[in-house]
Structures are given as structure tokens and as C-alpha cells.
Amino acid sequence: MTTISSAVYRAAKQHGTIAGDAYFEKHDDDYYICSIADGLGSGEMAQQSAAVMPIIIEQYGDESVERLMQRCNAALKGKRGAAIAIAKVHYATQQIEYSSIGNVQMYMVNENDKLIYPIPQAGFLSGRRQVVKTDRISYQAVSRFFMHSDGITIRRPGELLKNNSSADAIIQAVIPTVDFKDDATMIAVELT
Numbered sequence: 001m002t003t004i005s006s007a008v009y010r011a012a013k014q015h016g017t018i019a020g021d022a023y024f025e026k027h028d029d030d031y032y033i034c035s036i037a038d039g040l041g042s043g044e045m046a047q048q049s050a051a052v053m054p055i056i057i058e059q060y061g062d063e064s065v066e067r068l069m070q071r072c073n074a075a076l077k078g079k080r081g082a083a084i085a086i087a088k089v090h091y092a093t094q095q096i097e098y099s100s101i102g103n104v105q106m107y108m109v110n111e112n113d114k115l116i117y118p119i120p121q122a123g124f125l126s127g128r129r130q131v132v133k134t135d136r137i138s139y140q141a142v143s144r145f146f147m148h149s150d151g152i153t154i155r156r157p158g159e160l161l162k163n164n165s166s167a168d169a170i171i172q173a174v175i176p177t178v179d180f181k182d183d184a185t186m187i188a189v190e191l192t
Helices: 044-050 052-060 065-075 157-163 167-177
Strands: 004-011 021-027 031-039 082-090 095-101 105-109 135-138 143-148 184-191
Touching: 004 021, 004 031, 004 167, 021 044, 021 052, 021 184, 031 044, 031 052, 031 143, 031 184, 044 052, 044 082, 052 065, 052 082, 065 082, 065 095, 082 105, 082 143, 082 184, 095 105, 105 157, 143 157, 143 167, 157 167, 167 184
Parallel strands: none
Antiparallel strands: 004 184, 021 031, 031 082, 082 095, 095 135, 105 143, 143 184
8 A cells, every 4th residue: 555745845936925826735545645736927927827727636636647737727717717726646566657738847867766757748728728748657666756846946956856755855856946036846756
């Protein structure tokens, strides 16, 4: 049985009170799912776009990541739009189902310290027709992954994940580098 430990950090641009990023986490008996949405721009309109994602995943979390991305895209019609990444850890198959459209990044290291970096699709979700690409990444006994919005810059993701052995340690290592020029959201996850 896979055990999940996670840590999350979110901060608004220039220490403001309205963040244009949103995140979501859910622990289920069969899976763990997490997501980051980065609403285009900043302020209330960005927040309204980002807020679509948690509602969709809370309601439809049992569906595939591809279907969740399609639902988010449809719900963003008429809004500013958002970059969204979703990672779903399937315990039975020991696979992570992952999709990202826009500027939300993910890095992963497995028990052999191999860095895995799925390339996000260009663009953003806004209700326009969008082809969704989904990656399936196998994980072993001990793996860590890290997702973040573009308000966070990671210079050496492999070192970050290899040198910090817990989800909380990863977040704590990155917090001092946040410059608050943009909304910043990150999720670190340890699978054991």
C-alpha cells in the first residue's frame, strides 16, 4: 500500500490578499490526486478562473485526468483562462497519471534518483477546443514529486528532490526563493 505525505504552499503576488492560483488535494482509498491552477494574469479575474479547477476535481475526481482537464476547459468558457496541471497517483498500478497545459511544472525522482520531467503542453484552458496529452509515470517504493506554478523558479529540480527527503523539507527549501513578483503555489509529495 502506498503512503502519501504532502505539503503545500501558496502566496499571492506582492503579499496581496487575492491569489490567482488555486490548488487541490484529495486522498482516496484507491488514489491520491493533486492539482495546481494558475489563472491568467492576477487579481480577482485570475482567481475566478483558477477557482474552477478545485470544484471540478472535487466533484469528478474518480474520472481520468484527461476527462478532468476537459471538464476544467469547458467550465472556463467565458472566463480569462488558466494553466492547469493534475497528477493522480493510482495505488493499484503504481502509476501517476499526469497532464499539464500551460506553465505549471512537475518534477519527479524515483528511488534510483532518476529525474523525470514531463513537458507541459503549450497554451491554457479557456473553453476553446484543446487536445489533452496525458503521461503515465510508473513509481517505485520511494518516489517524490514537486509541482509548481510559474511564480516559483527552480534552478536544480533534481538536487532539490534528491537532497530533501520529505515533502515538507522540499517546500521549506523553496520558500526562501519566492520573490512575490507573481502568485506562487507549490505541492510536494512523497510516495512510500
